[in-house]
Amino acid sequence: MEEAIQLDQRYPGTLRDEFNIPTFQSMGLPYSDADDGNKSVYYLCGNSLGLMPKNTRNAINAELDAWSERGVESHFRHPREEDGFASWVDIDLPAMPLLAPIVGADIDEIAIMNSLTSNLNALCVAFYKPKGARNKILFEKSAFPSDYFALSNQCRIHDLDPQETLIQLSPRPNETYLRTEDILQTISENKDNIAMVCLSGIQYYTGQFFDIEKITKYAHQYPDIVVGWDLAHAVGNVPLKLHDWGVDFACWCSYKYLNSGPGGIGGLFVHSKHANDVTRPRLAGWWGNNASQRFRMVEIFNPIPGGLGFRQSNPSVIDVVALKSSLELFKRFGGMNSIRDRSLYLTNYLLRLLKASRYYYDVDKVNPEVLGFMIITPVYNDQDHGAQLSLRFYPHHQDNPEHDTMEQVFKYINTRGVIADERRPSVIRLAPAPLYNTFQDVYHAVKFLNEAMDVLSTRTCS
Structure with a gap:
């Protein structure tokens, strides 16, 4: 604990005071007295839902006031326009x-x-153009289910069989994440058949940070392949250079590391090389039409060049200002390079504590019948992961949660204030977010994880 306190003093750059941190009392967790009830929990779940910036409430209330005071006219005459709204x-x-x-x-x-x-669906409509034998979509096996559903149904929209059209990449036997060279080799081997590469920037389950620049550049050797990325777990987590890397398209949510709130508004990127391609069929709506013509109600679609031309409807005011209140904190922190520096300090400290546990398994020394855990995230190089580390627990009893190690560990640490994320069948994800997490949060997470394993070890021995 002393080291964690010292690290928090050495690397104090955090905006923790700008966020509402849940407490033991607010979470409904057991505590002994009022002071303990007001103690903050150890929230390492920003990879699933980021915490609420304190100013978000003010930002939303200002728009509710505008709705209350001027109704529809706030679309063109905001009551607080002089204040910059x-x-x-x-x-x-x-x-x-x-x-x-x-x-x-x-x-x-x-x-x-x-x-x-x-x-993602809208971008696939615009960019997935199968022609003859060039109809394959390359993405990773065990991608987030929503991506699989979207891509497989894109095949069906084009009267293609997903089983024959989708190329899904799996790690090598006894490995937990994809090697970049295997991705490139698969592209090369299928260069005449791939129409679109669409991978995750950071894989939601393993936490692997793909080499977006290298993969995109390699695929673009073959001019008829377009490359898109699902950045749900990458945006606000790691520095990105979508324009410089030549990415064709990308999309993301904003409720994880961008802290916009549950179900918050998403975003997309379309490279400027496609900006003036107004002939590209797309899912269209009036908010993507030429703004000067929007309210003339003409039946001529004249899309705005670039990303704005892909909008369909007017965005939710509440969602946008909630996102903006968090983005202002990113700017105040100093941008993504500063955020990434602090993120690596936190995650590498987490990694060091986990490796020091007597229950830690190296990947090549796992005994699935003996109590322990391994890290399935690539951790040999900082560039291979973001904030998240994914832990796989053993032994695994999927059909009997009362005896499943992951389920029992998750329950134990949760009741002691460690808010993490379980992903069945056997993984717990821990993700210290640099805007609000501390080294002491990390310390307590590993402390209670080890305690949980000790308890399970005693039960096993008895």
């Missing part, structure tokens, strides 16, 4: 300069809109 017709535009550097894009390459999967 945007009228609702342009509510997303002030957030775009804050978001663009987080994803490494020009402002006109992005749009704040819809949800992650809606945006």
Whole structure:
């Protein structure tokens, strides 16, 4: 514990006081007295839902006041316009300069809109163009189910059999994550058949950070292959340079590391090389139409060049200002490079504590019948992971949760204030978020994890 306190003093750069940190009392967890009830929990679940910035409430209330005071006219005449508040017709535009550097894009390459999967579907409609034998979609096996559903149904939309059209990459036997060279080799072997590569920037289950630049550049050797990325777990987590890397398209949610709130508004990126391709068929709506013609109600679709031309409907005012309140904190922190520096300090400290546990298994020394855990995230190089480390627990009894190690560990640490994320069948994900997590949060998470394993070890021995 002393080391964690010292590390928090040595690396104090955090905006923790700008966030609402849940307490033992607010979480309904057991505590002994009022002081313990007011103690903050150890929230290492920003990879699933980021915590609420304190200013989000004010930002939302200001728009509720505008609705209350001026109703529909706030679309063009916001009551607090003199204080810098945007009228609702342009509510997303002030957030775009804050978001663009987080994803490494020009402002006109992005749009704040819809949800992650809606945006993925919309982008696939525009960019997946199977022609004859060139109809394959390359992505990873065990991608987030929503991605699988979207991509497999894109095949069906084009009267293609997903079983024959989807190329899913799996790790090598006895390995837990994909090797970049295997991805490149698969692209090479299928260069005449792949129409689209669509991988996760960071794999949700393993926490692997794919080499977006190298994979994109390699695939683009073959001019007819387009490359897109699902950045749900990468945006706000690791520095991105979508424009410089030549990515064709990307999409993301904002409720994880971007802290926009549950179900918060998503976003997309379309590279400027496609900006003026107004002939590209897309899912269209009036908010993607030429803004000067939008309210003339003409039946001529003249899309705005770039990302804004992919918008379909006016974005939710409440969702946009919630996102903006968090993006302002990213700017205040100093941008993604500063965030990444602190993130690596936290995650590498977590890694060191986990490896010091007597229950830790190296990947090549796992005995699935003996109590322990291994880290399935690539951790040999900082560039191979983000904030998240994924732990697989043994022994595993999927059909009997009362005796399943992961289930029991998760329950134990949760009741002691460690808010983490379980992913069946056997994984717990821990993700210290640099904007609000501390080294002491990390210390307590591993402390209670080891305690849980000790308890299970005693039960096993008895």
